[in-house]
Amino acid sequence: MNLFQTTAAGRSMAGRFLLTCCIALVLSIAPSVSAQETIATPIPPIPAERDAGGIVVPPPIPADSGAVVPEIPAESLPPADSISVAAPLSPVVSPGYWIVSTHQLSQSFDGCCPAFCPQVYRHDCGAGCRGSSLAELSQSLIPGVPVCIVVHGSFVDWDSVHSESLCTYRWLQHAQPGMPLQMIYLTWPSNESLTPFVQIDVAVLGRRAARNGCYL
Numbered sequence: 119m120n121l122f123q124t125t126a127a128g129r130s131m132a133g134r135f136l137l138t139c140c141i142a143l144v145l146s147i148a149p150s151v152s153a154q155e156t157i158a159t160p161i162p163p164i165p166a167e168r169d170a171g172g173i174v175v176p177p178p179i180p181a182d183s184g185a186v187v188p189e190i191p192a193e194s195l196p197p198a199d200s201i202s203v204a205a206p207l208s209p210v211v212s213p214g215y216w217i218v219s220t221h222q223l224s225q226s227f228d229g230c231c232p233a234f235c236p237q238v239y240r241h242d243c244g245a246g247c248r249g250s251s252l253a254e255l256s257q258s259l260i261p262g263v264p265v266c267i268v269v270h271g272s273f274v275d276w277d278s279v280h281s282e283s284l285c286t287y288r289w290l291q292h293a294q295p296g297m298p299l300q301m302i303y304l305t306w307p308s309n310e311s312l313t314p315f316v317q318i319d320v321a322v323l324g325r326r327a328a329r330n331g332c333y334l
Contacts, residue, residue, distance in 0.1 A: 234333055238252050268302070272323045
């Protein structure tokens with residue numbers, strides 16, 4: 119091999135080595151430059167839309183983006199059972215009560231069917247007591263309103279009937295103020311001195327009370 123061939127081969131090898139170094143340098147620099155370009159590139163801002171009131175409205179989501187949009191639940195009405203219904207108005211009952219007296223009726227068991235024709239009185243609060251009839255009493259009763267029937271015991275005179283019936287009516291009315299009340303106070307002859315012995319009178323009045331139980 120002469121000197122010319124040796125020089126040409128050396129130049130060829132040097133050229134290949136130089137080309138290899140250039141390629142390696144380019145490959146090592148290219149990623150960093152790409153990264154710098156990626157970081158340095160600013161992201162354009164998304165223009166915000168506003169409604170008529172000036173409130174920012176988010177941009178719509180494209181239909182082909184694959185994002186799941188939650189459904190807005192429909193406004194549900196409360197169940198019918200939970201709706202409070204106003205209670206019906208209570209019937210108007212005039213303040214007062216009735217006194218039914220059996221003082222004029224038969225007080226013995228004589229085997230005959232008793233005829234119930236009592237004396238009826240109406241006590242209106244603020245107006246006092248007046249005479250009435252069984253027909254007026256029946257027509258005044260309001261269906262659906264409780265009727266309280268009170269009967270006194272033995273040894274109650276006629277004067278005590280008025281005072282005790284009024285106290286009883288106020289006592290029952292005080293238990294539930296504002297609620298309608300219908301009261302009938304039944305009085306019977308229980309204060310007669312039949313014999314000089316109280317024990318015998320109690321026995322007679324007991325049998326008389328049983329008779330008025332039939333009237334009741």
